[in-house]
Each structure stands twice: as C-alpha cells, then as structure tokens.
Amino acid sequence: MARVLVVEDDPFVRSALIRHLTEAGHAVRSVATALEALREVAHVGFDLVVLDLGLPDLDGGEALKMLRGITDVPVIIATARDDEAEIVRLLNDGADDYLTKPFSVEHLSARMAAVLRRSRGAAPGAEPPSRVIRVGGLAIDPLRRQAELDGAALDLTRREFDLLAFLAERPGVVVPRKEILAEVWRQSYGDDQTIDVHLSWLRRKLGETAARPRYLHTLRGVGVKLEPPAVRGAAP
Numbered sequence: 001m002a003r004v005l006v007v008e009d010d011p012f013v014r015s016a017l018i019r020h021l022t023e024a025g026h027a028v029r030s031v032a033t034a035l036e037a038l039r040e041v042a043h044v045g046f047d048l049v050v051l052d053l054g055l056p057d058l059d060g061g062e063a064l065k066m067l068r069g070i071t072d073v074p075v076i077i078a079t080a081r082d083d084e085a086e087i088v089r090l091l092n093d094g095a096d097d098y099l100t101k102p103f104s105v106e107h108l109s110a111r112m113a114a115v116l117r118r119s120r121g122a123a124p125g126a127e128p129p130s131r132v133i134r135v136g137g138l139a140i141d142p143l144r145r146q147a148e149l150d151g152a153a154l155d156l157t158r159r160e161f162d163l164l165a166f167l168a169e170r171p172g173v174v175v176p177r178k179e180i181l182a183e184v185w186r187q188s189y190g191d192d193q194t195i196d197v198h199l200s201w202l203r204r205k206l207g208e209t210a211a212r213p214r215y216l217h218t219l220r221g222v223g224v225k226l227e228p229p230a231v232r233g234a235a236p
Contacts, residue, residue: 003048004028004046004047005028005029005044005046005050006031007031007049007051007052007060008032009033009054009056011032014032018030024109034062034066035057035058037049037063038067038070041067041071041073042070042071047074048073048115048116049073049074049076050078051064051078052079053078053079060079067094068093068094072157072158074119075094076111076115077090077099078098078101078108079100080100080101087193088193091194091198096118097115114186118159118162118184133169135168135215135228136227136228137149138228140165147161147165149207154206155205157201159184160198160202163199166180167224167225168226171227172225172226174219174222174224175224177195177223180195199224215229
C-alpha cells in the first residue's frame with residue numbers, strides 16, 4: 001500500500017483515479033489546485049504524487065518546481081500535452097515519470113509500481129552494499145546513498161544517484177539502454193530520451209558535457225559507460 005496524493009481539477013478524472021487507487025489498496029488523498037497540493041505535501045508524508053498539469057491556479061510545471069523545493073517525493077505527471085520539449089523540461093525539473101492522457105488505469109498502476117520500487121530501494125532481506133564504490137575521483141556509498149567527486153559531496157536526486165551507482169558498479173562496461181531502463185527505472189520499455197535527460201543532468205553535476213565527457217560516455221546506438229578519466233587514451 002502507498003500513500004498517494006492525486007492533484008487533478010477535473011472531478012470526473014479525479015473520482016475515477018481515487019476509486020481505482022483505493023480499490024488497489026492505496027491510501028488516497030486528492031486536491032484540485034497546486035496550492036492545496038503544496039500544503040498537503042508539506043504536512044502529510046506521501047509515497048507518490050500524481051500531478052496534473054492543467055490546474056486552475058498554477059501550471060503543474062511550476063507546481064512541480066515548488067514541490068521539488070520542499071520534498072523528494074516521487075512525482076508522476078499526468079498530462080494531455082505531448083510536446084516533446086515540455087516533457088524533457090518536466091523530467092529536468094524533477095518529474096520521475098509522465099503519462100499522456102488518456103491513459104488506462106492499468107498503465108498508471110504499472111508506472112506507479114515501477115516508481116515506488118525505485119523510491120523504496122531494495123526488497124526486505126536483500127543484502128545491502130557494504131563497500132564504497134570508487135571510480136577515479138568518484139566515491140559512491142550505496143548504503144548511505146552518498147556520492148563525492150574529488151572529495152566534494154554531490155547533491156544528487158534519487159534517480160541521479162541510482163543511475164550513477166548502477167554505472168559505477170560496472171566501470172568501463174558499455175551498458176545497453178534497455179538494461180538501464182530495466183534496472184534503474186524498472187521498466188521493460190520506455191523512451192531513450194528519459195535516459196538522455198538524466199544523463200545530461202548528471203553530467204552537469206560532474207562538471208562535464210556530452211561533447212567533452214570525463215566519466216560518462218555515450219556510444220550512439222549501443223549504450224552508456226562510466227570510467228575514470230585516466231582510462232581514456234591510456235596505453236594498452
């Protein structure tokens with residue numbers, strides 16, 4: 001069971017979501033405006049937020065930015081908009097996933113399950129990592145969910161940390177995008193652009209760019225790898 005906040009101003013859609021999520025065993029609260037959503041999140045501990053973009057008082061994209069200022073709760077965007085540039089912007093602003101209306105309740109459930117699995121970490125009884133992963137100047141502690149670059153702490157979102165740690169466990173190995181989606185996003189399918197957005201965001205925090213990479217290297221049509229800068233150009 002998850003504690004879910006539904007932010008939706010359409011009473012018909014809101015009622016359908018509440019009914020479906022409640023029947024699925026979740027504890028659901030709902031609001032119709034962005035300001036109400038901010039108040040709810042500030043006072044109630046939610047596991048996930050389903051956020052509509054077309055709110056009457058504030059655009060959902062702006063509401064997302066404000067949410068990210070006070071919480072790291074997973075957010076799934078529900079939108080009738082299918083503009084690619086806007087979707088990329090929303091992912092950059094901290095959305096964990098998005099669904100384009102109309103969508104089925106089964107599709108929403110699958111996306112929610114994937115997001116919740118990542119936010120809750122490993123299953124009970126799983127063996128936790130017991131060592132710090134070091135790749136060049138990177139030091140990553142999976143157990144404490146802390147990462148440093150050259151001794152300076154990195155301020156990473158949950159998804160950025162998951163992506164960095166996953167690649168760091170395979171230094172120098174080109175990881176296919178399908179495998180990244182399956183292991184980091186827990187999705188068997190998805191848009192490669194989701195990975196590209198998070199890689200771009202992570203690169204900025206590592207002080208590099210796609211044109212001048214240091215740690216993160218994309219092989220077009222193949223996958224992504226992380227390796228220390230010293231490895232690049234080293235003699236065989």
